[in-house]
Amino acid sequence: MQPTRLFDAVAYQLENFPKKDMLATKQNGQWAKLSTHQTQQYINKLSAGLLQLGIGANNFSVETADKIAIIANSCPEWLITDMAVQQLGAILIPIYPTTNETELAFILNEAEVKYVFIGNQLLLNRYQSTIQKISSIKNTFSFDETTVDNWKGIMVSATEASIQKVEEIKAHISSEYIATIIYTSGTTGVPKGVMLSHKNIMSCAMFSKESFPLPDNPEMRALSFLPLNHIFEKCLSYIYLYSGISIYFAEGLDKIGDNIREVQPHIFTCVPRLLEKVFEKILNAGYQLKGAKKKIFFWSVNLAKKYDNRKKHNPLYLLNLKIANRLVFSKWRKALGGHIDYIITGGAACPENLLRIFNAAKIPVYEGYGPTENSPVISVNRAVNNQSLYGTVGPVIDGLQLKLEPDGEICVKGPTVMMGYYKNEQLTQESIIDGWLHTGDIGSLIEGRYLKITDRKKELFKTSNGKYVAPQPLENKLKESYLIEQAIVVGAEQKYVSALIVPSFSALKAWMERHHLVFENNEQAIRHVEVRKHYSSIIKEANKLFNPHEQIKKHILLSNEWSTETGELTPKLSLRRKVVVEKYKEKINKLFP
Structure with a gap:
């Protein structure tokens, strides 16, 4: 069969490589596995x-x-629910478990959600009062045992006739039909519902x-x-399903290390911050x-810092790297399960x-890029023929067209481009022009092939001297x-550039202990004269890579990390610049007397 819809993944896997562990999760200290056949039964039921509850496509509009x-x-129940909803032509509205109550109310109201599936009692306690205020919602079901109805109760009501009816509905769902609306909170404004089809x-x-x-x-x-x-x-999950790759769901961020050693995965996806955290632990152990x-x-x-996959290193370097791999990096690989x-x-x-x-240590890391509006991948560094260039997000994937506007904005065209923003035709027309998705990201092509992201179009600012500054490259260099x-780099309409910096306090604590510096809390740590001198030296080193008008002249260390709970980060952990600038207005003003 030639699959065209997301939910075809299960039938495709049954036909080509049926598995005993299609999906797996930790229960009572053991990995509980679902076979392809069991997963198919759960989805259909x-x-x-x-369907018995009255859920459907309603004319496929x-x-x-x-x-x-x-x-x-993330859990097996999540993917099962996703595909079960798709099979009826209904639309799944996924919501981050860290979404604030105001955004949640907006999403539930705009989408006129009828039923809510929730993970556990902790999430229920947080969101139940908001959910109860939404008039369109008929009921809430939970995956765990909680104070609301359990999701398994829905499956109990399934009959042979209703299962057969599902098969009839599936036959009428085309690849052009919508599969989901994903709300992106973005760094400004209200959430935007990105409509994505199966295609x-x-x-x-x-x-x-x-x-x-x-x-x-x-x-x-x-x-x-x-x-x-x-x-x-x-x-990526659907890529795994269509590739016959088993998906094991981690217990949580605090258990990732244990889960990696248990599962011994061959592949995983992550945000760069997780890799940074892993490397911090490695360094502290060193x-x-x-x-x-x-x-x-x-x-x-x-x-390893000198490693270049595209360079022909001299024999002595390669010999030394081989020794380093045997004596040091082999232990890193073992800690990551040994099969990455x-x-x-x-x-x-x-x-x-x-x-x-990481690549020198034979832990292959590939960086890619793409916004939700493109489903999302635009480019990725390749795993074959040495088609990776560090510092870029790789070549554009086959099947897409790319162009850069005169100002460097990245635009893409292809079947991956969203259907549009839900209930926002004006924003859709502003974002998709003649079939081209305007991403709002600024980039360039290295060697005419490798895409490099330089900044967000809306985040560029001009100093009072008329010079443009792109904050992201500066911020990324600091976070190295x-x-x-x-x-966060600031300085719009000011004579010079400054920065607010949040230390990695676990790493700073270890650094201070190594240097026999005493402190009782974060506030004391950032006030310590030796700490201030050290951060000044880090900034001075980073400044060397930038033009004089871009260099950071002043900075302030902050004692509290930014988070989704305190509002400075989106659920995707992107920085909300306007929120940060407003929250720290007084401190920023002191940087520009």
Whole structure:
């Protein structure tokens, strides 16, 4: 069969590589596995049960089709619900488990959601009062045992007749039909509902699979821990399903290390910050070593920093790298399960140093790029023929057209481009012009092939001297330091550029202990004269790579990390610049007397 819709994945897998562990999750300390056949049964029964509740496509119109929301961490139930809803022509509305109540109310109201699937009691406690205020919602179901109805109760009501009816409905669902509306909070404004069809996401999945490439391999295991609400992880999940790769869902961010050692995955996706955290732990462990072991450790790290996959290194360097791999990097690989073939990172710029170090250590990391509006992948560094260039997001995937506007804005055309924004025709017309999606990102092509992201179009600012400054390259360079968690560059209409910096306090604590510096809390740490001097030196080093008008002249260290809970970050962990600038207005004013 030639699959054209997302939910065809299960039938495709049954036909080509039926598995005992299509999906797996940790229950009572053991990995509970669902076979392809069991997964298919769950999906069909859930579809049939929802049909009994009156859920359907209603003439296959985006406006009239029933909407089902899901608020849960990634798990087998998430994907099962996704496909069960798709099979009826209803529309899934995935919502981040960290979404604030105001945005949640907006999404549920605009989409006129009828039913909500929620993960656990903790999420229910947080969101129940908001859900109860939405008049369109008929009921809430949970995946875990909670104070609301359990989702398995829906499946109980399925009958042979309703299951047969689901098959009839499926036959009328075309690839052009909408599969989901994903709301992106963005860095400004109210959430925007991105409408994606089966064709959008399937095209992106298949183009990415063929371009990267990712082989069909039923022996492979993927570890999933990024939210499935994010189109990046959702798209990859369907690539896994169509490639016969088992999906094991991590217990949570705090258990990733344990889960990696247990599952021994061949592939996982992540945001760069996770890789930075992993490397921070590796470095801190290195600092604990003594004598020759410590010297060998840092000799190996410094060697890896010089690694270039496109350069023909001299025999001595390669010999030394081989020694470093045997003595040091082999332990890193073992900590990551010992079977990693691919780590794919996106969502933010990955520090080039990290890419060099991990790849030198035979832990292959590939950086890609794409917005939700493109389902999402536009480009990715390739896993074959050395088609990777560190510092770029790789070549554009096969099947898409790319053009750069005169101001450098990245535009893309192809079957992956969204249907539009839900209930926002004006914004749709502003974003898609003659079939070209205008991403709002600024970039350039290196060697005419490798896409490099330089900034967001709306984030460029001009100093009072009339010079333009792109804040992201500066911020990314600062965050290459393992001692910097977050940074924002400011200076619009000012004489010079400044920065607010949030230290990585776990790394800073270890650094201060190594230097015998005493502190009781974060506030004391950032006030310590030696700490201030050290951060000044980090900034001075970063400044060397930028023009004088771009260099940071003043900075302030902050004692609290930014988060989704405190509002400075979106659920995708993107920086909300306007929120940060407003929140720290007084501190910023002091930088520009």
